[in-house]
Amino acid sequence: MPTSMPDIAHSADALQTGTLDWVGMGDIELPLQLASKDLNEIPVNAKADAFVSLDKPDAKGIHMSRLFLALDTLSCEQTLTPITLAAVLDQFVTTHKDLSNAAKVVLNFELPLRRASLLSGKQGWKSYPVTITATIKEQALSIELAVDVTYSSTCPCSAALARQLIQNAFEEKFSGQPLDHESVHAWLGTTEGILATPHSQRSIANIKVQLPTDVKEFDIKGLIDIAEQELKTPVQAAVKREDEQEFARLNGQNLMFCEDAARKLKALLDKQDYKDFYVKINHYESLHAHDAVAFAVKGVEQGYKA
Numbered sequence: 001m002p003t004s005m006p007d008i009a010h011s012a013d014a015l016q017t018g019t020l021d022w023v024g025m026g027d028i029e030l031p032l033q034l035a036s037k038d039l040n041e042i043p044v045n046a047k048a049d050a051f052v053s054l055d056k057p058d059a060k061g062i063h064m065s066r067l068f069l070a071l072d073t074l075s076c077e078q079t080l081t082p083i084t085l086a087a088v089l090d091q092f093v094t095t096h097k098d099l100s101n102a103a104k105v106v107l108n109f110e111l112p113l114r115r116a117s118l119l120s121g122k123q124g125w126k127s128y129p130v131t132i133t134a135t136i137k138e139q140a141l142s143i144e145l146a147v148d149v150t151y152s153s154t155c156p157c158s159a160a161l162a163r164q165l166i167q168n169a170f171e172e173k174f175s176g177q178p179l180d181h182e183s184v185h186a187w188l189g190t191t192e193g194i195l196a197t198p199h200s201q202r203s204i205a206n207i208k209v210q211l212p213t214d215v216k217e218f219d220i221k222g223l224i225d226i227a228e229q230e231l232k233t234p235v236q237a238a239v240k241r242e243d244e245q246e247f248a249r250l251n252g253q254n255l256m257f258c259e260d261a262a263r264k265l266k267a268l269l270d271k272q273d274y275k276d277f278y279v280k281i282n283h284y285e286s287l288h289a290h291d292a293v294a295f296a297v298k299g300v301e302q303g304y305k306a
């Protein structure tokens with residue numbers, strides 16, 4: 001390297017002195033090899049944000065390249081685990097001695113999972129948006145895992161109103177006549193019989209959890225699986241007609257308002273060993289042009305706020 005290259009970060013004066021909460025880079029392209037429980041090691045195309053605090057008021061700036069190169073080592077030489085992620089943060093801080101005592105990295109990627117169909121035994125890919133945020137502050141490490149789970153929600157109010165219309169139509173069609181099994185059965189199979197259907201909507205649960213302090217392994221699939229099992233109507237990958245019929249049955253047997261979905265996930269996450277959790281439920285209504293939304297948190301002091 002030429003000896004005479006100016007090094008502004010060392011030599012120039014800050015235009016204005018003062019400390020900063022976070023300084024770094026956003027949206028760094030970062031292919032990673034992810035290790036997570038019950039999955040083979042999997043390549044993911046992450047976008048990373050990397051930061052350190054700037055605690056020295058008169059320092060011109062931080063050393064962006066040191067953050068970038070630490071992430072590059074994670075990408076090329078290591079597998080992403082809570083341990084390697086903590087080591088990256090450690091490196092951010094140790095390469096910014098006298099400047100920073102806190103570091104943060106945010107990794108955004110899509111996790112493709114093989115998903116089984118409901119009945120037909122087929123399989124397909126389904127991708128889940130994942131964000132891992134790791135922070136070290138005063139030597140304390142925290143790791144947040146965030147996933148979005150997409151599912152179908154059928155409105156219980158709409159279902160009750162539709163049932164009433166079906167009852168009324170039945171009254172109109174068959175009142176005063178002796179009931180004939182065959183004609184009732186045939187009538188039930190027509191759109192005149194089931195003349196109303198409740199509205200359903202594609203819905204998304206945004207789930208964030210704070211992993212236990214001593215976590216050694218990610219379990220992203222585990223979190224997605226328990227949330228989907230609790231909601232019961234996750235969006236499907238491979239679908240044959242028998243799967244579609246089963247999906248219709250599951251929707252009919254798991255009618256839910258956004259409050260129901262939020263309460264279910266709150267009760268579920270309360271039973272896990274996460275330090276904290278945050279849930280935002282979004283029902284993208286087909287009845288309205290606006291959404292039905294509910295929030296829940298664990299209720300930890302200094303933790304997530306709804």
Ligand SMILES: Nc1nc2c(ncn2[C@@H]2O[C@H](COP(=O)(O)OP(=O)(O)OP(=O)(O)O)[C@@H](O)[C@H]2O)c(=O)[nH]1
Pocket residue numbers: 007009060061062063064065066
């Ligand atoms: N701090 C800072 N650096 C920036 C910014 N925008 C671009 N850079 C550039 O990021 C590059 C890398 O910075 P450094 O890590 O200090 O690079 P370096 O001096 O070669 O590396 P070291 O010898 O490790 O300090 C420099 O060329 C900066 O000009 C910014 O807004 N802030």
